[in-house]
Every structure is written in structure tokens, then in C-alpha cells.
Amino acid sequence: MELGEENTELLKNQNDPTRNYILQKNKKTKIGASIITVILVLILVGIIITGFIFDS
Structure with a gap:
């Protein structure tokens, strides 16, 4: 992996060794x-x- 390059994933599965993730699938x-x-x-x-109430 080069400097400044990230491979962040949105979801991480339980058995996936990835450390760069936003949400874990659990x-x-x-x-x-x-x-x-x-x-x-x-x-x-x-x-x-509220829009309907205050509009009338």
C-alpha cells in the first residue's frame, strides 16, 4: 500500500481481517x-x- 492510499470499506464481515471499515455487518x-x-x-x-397545519 502506497503512502496516502486508503481502501476503506463501508461494511465489514465478521470473518474479514480488514481494519479499515465504517460499519460492521452485525x-x-x-x-x-x-x-x-x-x-x-x-x-x-x-x-x-406541521406544513399542512400552518398552511391552512
């Missing part, structure tokens, strides 16, 4: 991503509902 990551997705959807729905 149960905690799936639960965390699900929770964040639900919160973002709730925020989006709240913004849409």
Missing part, C-alpha cells in the same frame, strides 16, 4: 440503522404534518 449495526431510520421518518412526517 446485529448492533442493523438495530442502530433501523432506529435512526425510524427517527428520521418520524421527523419527516412531523415536518409534513
Whole structure:
């Protein structure tokens, strides 16, 4: 590997010896991503509902 060259991967499998990764493919990551997705959807729905309430 040359200086300044990185091969960062998005997901790491459990048996993969790679050290440069952002997320690990396991149960905690799936639960965390699900929770964040639900919160973002709730925020989006709240913004849409607020727009309809204040528009009328």
C-alpha cells in the first residue's frame, strides 16, 4: 500500500481481517440503522404534518 492510499470499506464481515471499515455487518449495526431510520421518518412526517397545519 502506497503512502496516502486508503481502501476503506463501508461494511465489514465478521470473518474479514480488514481494519479499515465504517460499519460492521452485525446485529448492533442493523438495530442502530433501523432506529435512526425510524427517527428520521418520524421527523419527516412531523415536518409534513406541521406544513399542512400552518398552511391552512
